[in-house]
Amino acid sequence: MKSLPLVALLLAATASSAHAGGYIGLGVGDGIATTGDLEYSAEGRTLKLIGGFAFGKLAVEGSAQRADVLMVDAGRAYSLTQLGLAAKYSYPLSDGFELYGKLGLNRIALDPKADGLDGTGSGILAGGGVEYRSKLPVTFWLDYTLTNADISMGADYAMSTRQWMIGASLGL
Numbered sequence: 001m002k003s004l005p006l007v008a009l010l011l012a013a014t015a016s017s018a019h020a021g022g023y024i025g026l027g028v029g030d031g032i033a034t035t036g037d038l039e040y041s042a043e044g045r046t047l048k049l050i051g052g053f054a055f056g057k058l059a060v061e062g063s064a065q066r067a068d069v070l071m072v073d074a075g076r077a078y079s080l081t082q083l084g085l086a087a088k089y090s091y092p093l094s095d096g097f098e099l100y101g102k103l104g105l106n107r108i109a110l111d112p113k114a115d116g117l118d119g120t121g122s123g124i125l126a127g128g129g130v131e132y133r134s135k136l137p138v139t140f141w142l143d144y145t146l147t148n149a150d151i152s153m154g155a156d157y158a159m160s161t162r163q164w165m166i167g168a169s170l171g172l
Contacts, residue, residue, distance in 0.1 A: 025050040027143065027167025032067040032080065037157035040069040040078070048165055052088070059088040061102065065163075069110075077113040082106055082147065082161070084125045096135075101128040108149045108159065119153030137171030 026049060031042020044067075052061035063084040070077050086104025093099060106125040111118050127145035134140070143165045151157045 020054055020056060022053045022172040023051065023139070023169045024172065025139070025141075025167050025169030027141070027165040029163050029165035032069065033162040034069065034159060035162075036151075036159040038151075038153075038159070039072040040080070041072055043068040043070055043077070046163060046165070048167065050167070050169065054090075057090050057092075059090070061086050061088050061104075068113075071116075074116070076116045078116070079111045079113060080161075081109045081111070084145075084147070086125055086127075090131065096133045098131045098133065099128070100131060102126065102145075106147045106149060108147065108151060108161070110151065110153065117154050119151040119157070121149040121151035121156075121159065123147060123149030139169045139171070140167075141169065142166050 026047070029046040029048065031044060032046050033042065034040040046065060046067040048063055048065040050061055050063045052059045063082070063086075065082045067080045068077065069080050084104055084106040086102040088100055088102040090098045090100040102125070104125050105122065107120070107122050109118070109120045125145060125147045127143060129141055129143035131139050131141040145163050145165070147161045149159050151159045
């Protein structure tokens, strides 16, 4: 029973302006940028779905993202799908604004739109951004995410992606 006041104190210290509970969101970004052993160029916009659960300043967030890319050397079109799971830490600033950082794992799949090899791989994701938490259960965010993965596509290739994204989340 002596630990109960300590637990209450820890919860109060981490709650501050960050919200607790679940959330879902949608983001749109510029074409995804890639580097690595194989060069891809972006084709169009990228969409990302997110969902998570916040525990005060800490959150666990899952994401699913889809983009169209073109393999530069071969001229082949691919759909790039990324799935991610990350720990996220938010630092409150003022007036509903927060900075955040995230670190986790990702899975990348490259599916050819016509002929070509498909590829998959896993790696690390890291990112950060700024959020504005409105008085309503809506949060607006600007996010930058970097991923690294080893893609198996007939042979193993290193691949990194970089992505700017803007979006909104709804608290549940």
